[in-house]
Structure formats: structure tokens, C-alpha cells
Amino acid sequence: MRRRHRRLEASADLDITAFLNLMIVLVPVLLLGMVFTQIRMIELNFPGMEAGEAPPTDQFRLVVTVIPDGLEVxxxxxxxxxxxxxxxxxxxxxxxxxxxxxxxxxxxxxxDVILEVGPEVDYQTLVTVMDTVRSYSAVVAASVVEAELFPDVSLMDAEEGRTLAARADAANGEGA
Structure with a gap:
């Protein structure tokens, strides 16, 4: 009878040194990167009134309508x-x-200003209009500052299929 000789097979150890070195460098870099990210928030006020409440008639209510055809003030x-x-x-x-x-x-x-936004308006256009309505760059004492326009922004839906109004005719005394 013949004996079968088994070859001794040694299991190879996993060398994860390079991977651990990568993690040791990568984790602090990612954590430090989080400090430099900035999240900007725009506070919104949604218009609404209690039942039976009416707005004062002499109050000026500025409305900016945003539709794909253009803007109306x-x-x-x-x-x-x-x-x-x-x-x-x-x-x-x-x-x-x-x-x-x-x-x-x-x-x-x-x-305050009310933004009336059409359903076809994309997000970037809405954010740019909001930034435009809130402030503008002005030069004061040889330095550029953000001057306030209408920082209290309210949102409202424009009706679907709304078209741009005819341009106000200054000769007839329409518009401001």
C-alpha cells in the first residue's frame, strides 16, 4: 500500500498595511474638509392670513412673479x-x-416681498431671483458691501400656464 504524502499548505497572511496607511491619512483629511464646507440657508415666510382677517388697504405689497417667459414686478x-x-x-x-x-x-x-413662482421654473432660477431680491452689491467708502433690498422673502405658487403681461406703456401713464 502506498502512502500519500500530503503537502503542507500554509495559508497566506493578508498584508493590509498599505490599506491601513491610506485610512490613517484619508480619515483626518476628510474630517478636516468638513470644517470648510458652508451651508447657506434662506429663511422663508409663507403668506397666509387667519380666517376673516383682511390686509390693510393702504399697505404696499410687492410681488415679483417668476415664470419662464420673464419677470413681473x-x-x-x-x-x-x-x-x-x-x-x-x-x-x-x-x-x-x-x-x-x-x-x-x-x-x-x-x-418684505412675495415671490410668485410658476411650476415650470427651475430651482437655480428661483435661488438666483431670491438672492437678487434680498440684496445687491454696493460700493461704500471704497469697499464693496451687500446692501439690503427686501430680505423677508415669502413664496407663493403662480397659476399654471401663466403668461407674461404686456409691457407697461409709460406714455399712457401706466407703470411706475
Missing amino acids: ADSDRGLIEVLPAKEQNQDYEGLRTVLQQIKSRVPDKT
Whole structure:
């Protein structure tokens, strides 16, 4: 009878030294990176009134309507102030900033604005309009500062399929 000789097989040890070195370097770098990230938040106020409550008739309520066709600036009681049509699929943020600066110079105590947003408006457009409505860059004493426009932003849904109003005719005395 023949004996079978078994070969002794040794199990290979896993060498994880390189992996551990990578983890020792990677974990602190990722933790330090978290310190430098900044999250920006915009506080929103949602308009609403108690049942039976009516707004004062002499109060100026500024409404900025955002739809893909363009922007409208209006007083909810007195009507349309300015129409800013979109140019090549881009909203006229500079025109909006100029109109709001003129309104702020006439009504300096006003801090709230209502954004009426259409359902087709994308998120980036909404955030850019919110930033435009809240403040603008101004030069004061040879340094650039953020000047306040209307920091109290409220959101509201615009009706679906809303189109841009006709441009106010200054010759007929319409608009501001």
C-alpha cells in the first residue's frame, strides 16, 4: 500500500498595511474638509392670513412673479410696475435689481416681498431671483458691501400656464 504524502499548505497572511496607511491619512483629511464646507440657508415666510382677517388697504405689497417667459414686478393692490421679459432663455436679473433699487429708494422701510413662482421654473432660477431680491452689491467708502433690498422673502405658487403681461406703456401713464 502506498502512502500519500500530503503537502503542507500554509495559508497566506493578508498584508493590509498599505490599506491601513491610506485610512490613517484619508480619515483626518476628510474630517478636516468638513470644517470648510458652508451651508447657506434662506429663511422663508409663507403668506397666509387667519380666517376673516383682511390686509390693510393702504399697505404696499410687492410681488415679483417668476415664470419662464420673464419677470413681473407688481403691487398686489395697485397693479403692474414693470415687466422684464427673458432674453435668450435667461432672466433679466440686472433689470430686476434696478427696479427693486428704485422701489427701495421710494419705500425704504419696506423689507418684505412675495415671490410668485410658476411650476415650470427651475430651482437655480428661483435661488438666483431670491438672492437678487434680498440684496445687491454696493460700493461704500471704497469697499464693496451687500446692501439690503427686501430680505423677508415669502413664496407663493403662480397659476399654471401663466403668461407674461404686456409691457407697461409709460406714455399712457401706466407703470411706475
